[in-house]
Amino acid sequence: MFGAITRQLSTRRTAQGRILTRGFEEFFEKSQRIPTEKEPTGRAWSASELRQKSWEDLQRLWYIVLKERNVLASQKVEARRLGIIPAFFTNKGRVLKCRQTMARIKTVLNERQTAWETAQKNASVQTRQQQPSQQQSSQE
Numbered sequence: 728m729f730g731a732i733t734r735q736l737s738t739r740r741t742a743q744g745r746i747l748t749r750g751f752e753e754f755f756e757k758s759q760r761i762p763t764e765k766e767p768t769g770r771a772w773s774a775s776e777l778r779q780k781s782w783e784d785l786q787r788l789w790y791i792v793l794k795e796r797n798v799l800a801s802q803k804v805e806a807r808r809l810g811i812i813p814a815f816f817t818n819k820g821r822v823l824k825c826r827q828t829m830a831r832i833k834t835v836l837n838e839r840q841t842a843w844e845t846a847q848k849n850a851s852v853q854t855r856q857q858q859p860s861q862q863q864s865s866q867e
Contacts, residue, residue, distance in 0.1 A: 768820070771827040777835045789832055796825045 777785065799818045806816045 768824065771824040772831060774831045774834055777831055778838075780835075785832055785836065789829065792825050792828050792832075796822065796829075799825065 772788070777788075780788070799822050802816075802818060806813075
């Protein structure tokens with residue numbers, strides 16, 4: 728009885744009929760505690776690729792990668808709980824890719840922040856330099 732209620736609360740259907748999961752199911756891939764087969768994964772994002780992304784895209788990507796790290800951490804804890812030897816189940820490569828991507832996103836955002844601060848500083852310096860020349864021309 729409680730299982731049916733929990734399933735109703737943790738899932739919902741979209742207008743297209745797809746089932747969206749939410750809650751604890753989001754911490755597991757394909758609603759499996761531990762993957763039964765090894766699936767190919769991609770590579771970490773490079774900084775040059777991230778520099779081309781907008782602020783919104785970087786924010787979305789950050790939370791996608793964060794969610795992936797949470798899934799991987801959940802799998803690690805579940806494997807330890809079930810007594811699976813790390814030699815048989817490890818996601819070190821995927822965790823490393825997530826960490827690299829997150830570090831590179833931080834780097835790109837820091838570069839943008841530094842560039843913005845430099846531009847603001849240069850603009851204020853130019854404004855101060857133009858003000859004395861405008862005052863001299865108005866006095867003449």
